[in-house]
Structures are given as structure tokens and as C-alpha cells.
Amino acid sequence: MIPWIELRGSIPAGVLMNLDFTKVFLIxxxxxxxxxxxxxxLLDHIFPIIRKINVIDKLYLYWESVVQKRYKxxxxxxxxxxxxxxxVPLPGTGAYTGTFLSYLFGLNRKWSFVAISLGVLIAGIIVxxxxxxxxxxx
Numbered sequence: 001m002i003p004w005i006e007l008r009g010s011i012p013a014g015v016l017m018n019l020d021f022t023k024v025f026l027i028x029x030x031x032x033x034x035x036x037x038x039x040x041x042l043l044d045h046i047f048p049i050i051r052k053i054n055v056i057d058k059l060y061l062y063w064e065s066v067v068q069k070r071y072k073x074x075x076x077x078x079x080x081x082x083x084x085x086x087x088v089p090l091p092g093t094g095a096y097t098g099t100f101l102s103y104l105f106g107l108n109r110k111w112s113f114v115a116i117s118l119g120v121l122i123a124g125i126i127v128x129x130x131x132x133x134x135x136x137x138x
Contacts, residue, residue, distance in 0.1 A: 006094040007032050007124050015131040025128060032095045032120040036113050039099040047103070064104075078107060079115040086119025089127045095120050 007028035014024030051057045086098040095116055102112035 005091070006096070007120065008089050008091065008094065008127055011124065011127045012131045021128075021132070025124060029121060029124050032124070033117045036095055036099050036116055039096055040103060040109060043100065043103045078105065079111050082107065082112060083115040083119045083122075086116050087122035087126070089123040089130075094123065 010028040010031070011024060014028070015021065051060060082098055082102060085093055085101070086095060098116040098119060099112070102109070102116065
């Protein structure tokens with residue numbers, strides 16, 4: 001559940017330690033999904049406080065206007081994009097960042113939770129295939 005590592009690090013670590021793969025996968029998956037509502041709640045309480053800092057608020061307002069102008073045409077695909085973003089198993093593209101982006105874009109939380117959870121699942125499958133090797137799985 002460490003930000004930027006998440007299951008991208010826990011699954012390979014579990015495989016290297018010869019732990020039961022099913023348990024490693026399920027715990028990693030649940031750990032990636034269970035933090036989503038906590039991150040939303042944390043952002044609800046911390047972000048308004050941080051925005052009271054004048055420089056941060058100006059940067060946020062500028063960023064928000066740029067994003068709204070550029071990405072208005074993609075609003076129909078925003079949850080699919082969020083899912084794909086989280087599913088790519090690279091550092092910084094996991095559940096924490098996906099939840100943060102969903103918060104900043106003001107996306108529907110229920111559907112964001114679904115998209116991020118599916119992204120975590122897909123990332124877990126990809127990392128598992130890489131960690132175990134395709135020969136082991138097939």
C-alpha cells in the first residue's frame with residue numbers, strides 16, 4: 001500500500017520470496033482497492049486547507065482552466081482513460097494517482113472507484129504475468 005510502488009512492487013517481491021502467489025495477488029489487489037475511498041476522504045479534508053496557500057491556489061486555478069479547455073472533448077471517455085492510466089504498471093500510475101486525478105477532475109466517485117479498481121486488477125494481472133513469466137501461467 002506504499003504510494004508509487006503498490007502492487008507493482010508487492011507482487012514481484014512476493015514471487016521473489018516464494019510466498020503463496022494467490023495470497024500475494026489477492027492481498028496486493030485488495031490493498032490497491034481499499035485505499036481508494038481513504039484517499040478521496042483525505043483529499044476532501046486536506047485539499048481545501050492546501051488551497052488556502054495563495055501560490056498553490058493560483059496554480060490550481062490556472063491548471064483547472066487549462067485542463068477544462070483542452071479536455072472538454074474527452075469527457076465521454078474520461079473513466080476509460082482513468083482505467084487505462086491506472087492499468088499501466090508503471091510507477092506513479094496506480095490507485096493513489098488515479099484517485100487524485102479523479103478528485104481533481106471532479107469525476108463521479110462511484111464510477112471512478114470502479115474504473116480505478118478495474119485498472120488495479122489489470123495492472124495486477126500484467127505484473128503477475130511479468131513476475132511469474134508467461135510459461136508459468138499458461
